[in-house]
Amino acid sequence: MAEFSLDLNEDQLQIQKWVHDFAEDVIRPAAHEWDEREETPWPIIEEAAKVGLYSMEFGANAVGDPTGLTWPIVMEEMCWGDAGITLAIFGSTLAVSGIIANGTPEQIGEWVPQCFGTPEKIQLGAFCVSEPDAGSDVSSLRTRAVYDEAKDEWVLNGTKTWITNGGIADVHVVVASVDPELRGRGQASFVVPPGTPGLSMGQKFKKHGIRASHTAEVVLADVRIPGSCLLGGKAKLDERLARAREGGSSRGQAALKTFEATRPIVGAQAIGIARAAFEYSLDYAKERVQFGRPIIENQAIAFKLADMKTEIDAARLLVWRASWMGATGKPFEFGEGSMSKLKAGETAVRVTEEAIQILGGYGYVREYPVERWHRDAKIYTIFEGTSEIQRLVIARAISGLHIQ
Numbered sequence: 001m002a003e004f005s006l007d008l009n010e011d012q013l014q015i016q017k018w019v020h021d022f023a024e025d026v027i028r029p030a031a032h033e034w035d036e037r038e039e040t041p042w043p044i045i046e047e048a049a050k051v052g053l054y055s056m057e058f059g060a061n062a063v064g065d066p067t068g069l070t071w072p073i074v075m076e077e078m079c080w081g082d083a084g085i086t087l088a089i090f091g092s093t094l095a096v097s098g099i100i101a102n103g104t105p106e107q108i109g110e111w112v113p114q115c116f117g118t119p120e121k122i123q124l125g126a127f128c129v130s131e132p133d134a135g136s137d138v139s140s141l142r143t144r145a146v147y148d149e150a151k152d153e154w155v156l157n158g159t160k161t162w163i164t165n166g167g168i169a170d171v172h173v174v175v176a177s178v179d180p181e182l183r184g185r186g187q188a189s190f191v192v193p194p195g196t197p198g199l200s201m202g203q204k205f206k207k208h209g210i211r212a213s214h215t216a217e218v219v220l221a222d223v224r225i226p227g228s229c230l231l232g233g234k235a236k237l238d239e240r241l242a243r244a245r246e247g248g249s250s251r252g253q254a255a256l257k258t259f260e261a262t263r264p265i266v267g268a269q270a271i272g273i274a275r276a277a278f279e280y281s282l283d284y285a286k287e288r289v290q291f292g293r294p295i296i297e298n299q300a301i302a303f304k305l306a307d308m309k310t311e312i313d314a315a316r317l318l319v320w321r322a323s324w325m326g327a328t329g330k331p332f333e334f335g336e337g338s339m340s341k342l343k344a345g346e347t348a349v350r351v352t353e354e355a356i357q358i359l360g361g362y363g364y365v366r367e368y369p370v371e372r373w374h375r376d377a378k379i380y381t382i383f384e385g386t387s388e389i390q391r392l393v394i395a396r397a398i399s400g401l402h403i404q
């Protein structure tokens with residue numbers, strides 16, 4: 001089992017530098033433009049695919065690092081460049097995680113490559129869980145999946161909302177209810193193949209931040225998919241539903257484990273934004289002169305920067321610990337994955353707000369990147385489980401009680 005170490009190995013250092021260079025040379029210079037345009041930055045995704053950053057091989061290699069640290073390092077560097085563009089490039093990995101967590105080896109082999117495509121023909125994935133009436137409470141999904149035994153097809157109906165890459169993705173992974181009475185335990189995941197009739201994009205949302213990342217509704221109207229698109233297969237689903245009807249459960253535990261393992265990655269993205277804002281405001285504070293001295297020579301400003309750096313480093317330690325635990329199979333006894341995402345998300349919001357304060361009026365206008373970082377940071381206390389839901393997971397884990 002890989003030991004936990006803060007000394008990055010040669011491979012990790014090389015990848016960190018390579019991704020940082022891409023973030024500095026390609027992503028950051030494009031960030032303002034795509035934030036203003038609020039469109040998917042296809043040329044940047046193409047560039048990422050051309051250099052091998054947006055590819056199944058790179059993802060598999062980074063995620064497969066036995067120490068667990070490579071993928072959070074990649075995410076931090078990318079989001080240091082720009083979080084909206086990073087999510088446009090790597091939003092597909094949500095669908096990939098859904099396929100890997102639930103699919104058979106054959107399904108993984110068939111669908112994961114299609115979430116990436118090739119540099120010549122880029123493809124995207126979307127992971128569709130949230131609904132207008134089911135956000136934090138994912139057990140109350142209304143989207144229905146009904147089995148048509150005669151044709152060995154599933155028929156999906158419902159509306160998904162807030163979906164990253166929704167309607168523009170090639171592969172949509174949809175979580176739907178097979179048996180509504182069983183609530184969360186009566187759900188299953190399905191792949192909707194490219195071009196399937198009945199799946200369409202609803203409203204595209206105009207957002208506060210991460211505006212280069214496409215977010216939209218996905219409407220499913222009598223979407224027919226082959227039986228083979230049920231992730232995990234029918235026999236396994238029937239077995240699971242029978243167990244749930246008898247009152248048994250193991251799926252909740254499995255899903256919790258998957259979330260705990262993926263949350264630190266989202267935390268790493270938040271740290272990337274926070275670090276960008278910290279570095280920028282540190283430089284600014286050394287240069288900006290008021291009352292005849294650089295503003296950093298006032299404790300009021302220098303202490304802000306000291307707190308910002310401390311919080312960022314603390315958040316990164318939690319992210320790396322949880323990533324290492326996930327990779328080495330250590331049990332998440334106290335919601336360590338949730339802790340990392342909670343701390344990193346809230347740190348990003350606080351740090352970017354302080355960065356605006358340090359820049360004063362210049363922090364508040366669009367000519368400077370700091371207000372964008374503040375808008376981008378806010379999503380990290382909302383998606384992939386709000387801060388309140390992370391606290392719920394941790395509170396339940398530490399108390400052993402079903403805290404409401």
Ligand SMILES: Cc1cc2nc3c(=O)[nH]c(=O)nc-3n(C[C@H](O)[C@H](O)[C@H](O)COP(=O)(O)OP(=O)(O)OC[C@H]3O[C@@H](n4cnc5c(N)ncnc54)[C@H](O)[C@@H]3O)c2cc1C
Nearest residue numbers: 127128129130135136162163164215382383384385386388
């Ligand atoms: C930009 C963006 C991209 C997204 N991408 C995706 C995607 O790709 N796929 C996908 O499926 N979803 C996606 N989401 C959805 C996201 O995961 C949800 O927005 C999130 O889970 C919160 O759900 P909600 O918005 O319905 O808020 P609600 O669940 O309605 O929560 C509202 C408030 O109530 C609080 N609250 C709710 N329940 C409790 C409780 N029990 N205890 C204490 N407080 C509580 C919440 O913390 C929050 O503060 C995305 C959202 C956004 C904004």
